[in-house]
Amino acid sequence: MNRNHLIILFFIIIFCGLFYLKFHKNYTPIRQKLSVNTNEEIQSEIKTNAKKQKPLLISPTNIPGISSTNKNFSQLNIITNKISNSPYIEGELILRVSNDAVMKKLESQLEEKGISVLRRVDQLGLIRVKLPDGMKADEMKKILSEMDDIKETLPNVKTKVPKNVNNIPMFDNGKPITAVSKNGNELLKNTDPAVRAELGNNVIVALLDTGVDDTHPDLTEKTLQGYNFVDDNAITSDKNSHGTACAGIIIGNGKNPDSARGIAPAAYLLPVKVMDDNGKGNSFAVIEGIVYAVDRGAKIINLSIGTDADSKILREAIDYAIKKGAVVIAAAGNDGEEKTLLPAGYQDVICVGAIDGSKNHAPFSNYGDKNDVVAPGVAVYTTAPEGGYKSFTGTSAATPFVSGAVAALLSQNSHISPAEAMDMVLNRTDNLGPANRDILFGNGIVNVKRLLEKEGDSVYDAALTTLYFEPANLVPGSDVKVHFVIQNQGNRTISFGKFLYEIGEEKNDISIKKLNVGECEDITLPWTVPLKKPQKEMKIQGYFKIGEADDEPKDNGQAVILQRADWQ
Incomplete structure (x- = not known):
């Protein structure tokens, strides 16, 4: 066969192949068939081996690493990410100015350009602005570049309360998840009623959240007048319930049989509303709340809220709070993944994960190297708006336990710095997983009794x-x-x-x-x-x-x- 015959034969084969692929209705790639057959073979082999060596249906409930992730939660998070919008508030920017003196002059210049000034934080030299409808980014950059007093432009990051996990099934991979109920104080070894009644005395805990029902009988005596940075007024009522639930864990007075028993009932609670009724907010409102709280004398900032996006100004607000002598405590998040919400992931912030009533890692709780401590966070009995009570689940519930413990510490050690307080919290925990720090439990569960021990006490335990x-x-x-x-x-x-x-x-x-x-x-x-x-x-x-x-x-x-x- 000569060369011409070979070329003709080659094209005939190619044509026939293309025709077959196009018109054969039952075409299935061989690779897919092999994949299916291989899968079936593997499944059969697994079943055969399972019959030969049946695993014991026993696992101690405190094994570290068991069900450290919950695939259902992870899948939900992936779906959410696909449909979610930008992590930034659209049509807004945050401007950093050269110094406080130019604030008013700059406001006038911005207004002339049609840019609305929404809020200011003079302490950090920041202005929140709204762009005119239809203004393009390039046009905005050109306008701002002409203003010498603007040193930096930053996005306004969206914030949120962690994913709602109040209705999770109470079984994880066949193992029960134990409710905490009213046993939170016992798990943190805060068991002496006489001692607990005085814990938190003269310490202000700022709760940056969805607001607080300050008329609740368990909260009203120790709740201060705060501020609402969502609506720019002094009404800090809570239509969401998230903030009120956190409040009961910190200062619930426990006076009645049905009352919530807080970790530090003698502390003062400063409600700072930075999240709307749907649990949504933005980083600028949070930094306003942080600056406002520490300027009012708050020594603890409870952030059972967070964001997935980094925020430079949020870091700066936290630095401001620490320099003012406040301890910042934040929730790790409820995605059941090896990640951490911000600001919990920032240095010098105490990051809190959740455990259940049996001190097992809660399957929804985020984990990782940044996890510092854990606290009860499954079906915690606490306060709800309109004088009610609820079962509260999540790292949002765990975080106020730690805030209450730090309030207890500061009420007896008012002279210590935020760094010293954080060091004491991390080093006076009870280990829960492998020896020393690990990604699920951090340093362990906060032990209030150990936290309050005096140097002169001789305690062997x-x-x-x-x-x-x-x-x-x-x-x-x-x-x-x-x-x-x-x-x-x-x-x-x-x-x-x-x-x-x-x-x-x-x-x-x-x-x-x-x-x-x-x-x-x-x-x-x-x-x-x-x-x-x-x-x-x-x-x-x-x-x-x-x-x-x-x-x-x-x-x-x-x-x-x-x-x-x-x-x-």
Whole structure:
């Protein structure tokens, strides 16, 4: 066959192929068929292996890392992002001026150009403006570039209350999520009613939120007159309920059986409305609220709100607050992802994640390296508008627990700086996950009792904080590591102790020579899960015993019990 014949044959093959692709109704790419077949083969293999080695249906509820993300929440977030608009308020800009003296002159110049001046924050040299309808960005830049007193133009970032998770199912991957209800104080070890009644005395906590029902019987005595930066008036009522729910966790007086019991009921609450009735806002209103609050004497800024977009002016407002002596505390967010809302993600802000009533990581709570501490955030019993009560879930609920704890600290240590207060909060926590800081729990749960201990007090408190397996799912015949995490939760060095453990038939003890204040130690022991069903239930347990009188002996031990039925 000569060269011409080959060329003709080549074109005939190409033509036939194109014709087949165009008109064959049942055409399916071979790659797709292979993919489907391979998938079926894999699924069959998984089912076969599952029959051979059935995982035990047992997992201790405090295993760190279990259900650290919730796929449903993540998928919702992706959908939301697809339909959401720009992270900035359209038609607005924030202008930075060279100095306060030119504010009024600049306002007149802007008005002449048809640019409306909406608000000012003289302390930070910022002006919020609205652009004329139809003005293009290039035209606006040209106008502003001609004004020497304008040093910088910035967007006005949208803010929001975290995603509503009040109606989440109370099971996550088959495991129950425990409600906190009225037990928030107990989880933070704020259990002495006489002590709690005085906590927060003379400390002002600013709540930047959707407003507060200051007529609520649990709140009215300690709620100050605040300001509404949404409507530019002094009416700070709450039609959303988010702010009122936060308020009850901080200052709820607990006087009646049905009352909400706040962490620091003697504190004063300054309501600063920066979010509208739908839980939406903007960064300029938030910075106005921060500056207003600290200038009024607030020593704590509670931000159960946030944004996904960075805001330079929000960082500056937080720096302003810290320089004025305030501690800033913010919610990590409710997306169930490895991310952090801002300003919780900023340095020098205490970032708060959420746990449930059993001190497990809440599946909706954002997590990551910036998570500092955790607090109760599942079905917390608290105040609602019109004198009511509600169940409140989210990192928004966890954040005011920490604000209340810091108010308690400052009421007894008014001389300490924000940095010192933050350091005390982070270093007087109870560990919950692996030894020391981790991405789910940060440094751990705030312990109000430890936070209020005096230097002169001698408190010895050993604890077994966590018992977990690695890997978490126990398969008969497999080798695993059993982790026992112990911690010194007192304020004196533990010079000697014994750790006693039982893993199935093995019983033994380990000497602990020294454990410094706040220090954790991970005792890791190997174990092979029995291949055959045991004759009786199997215990994996540990107990940390010290020579001195232990202040909280009930925290010294933990156990997991495996039932015979788990091997079926």
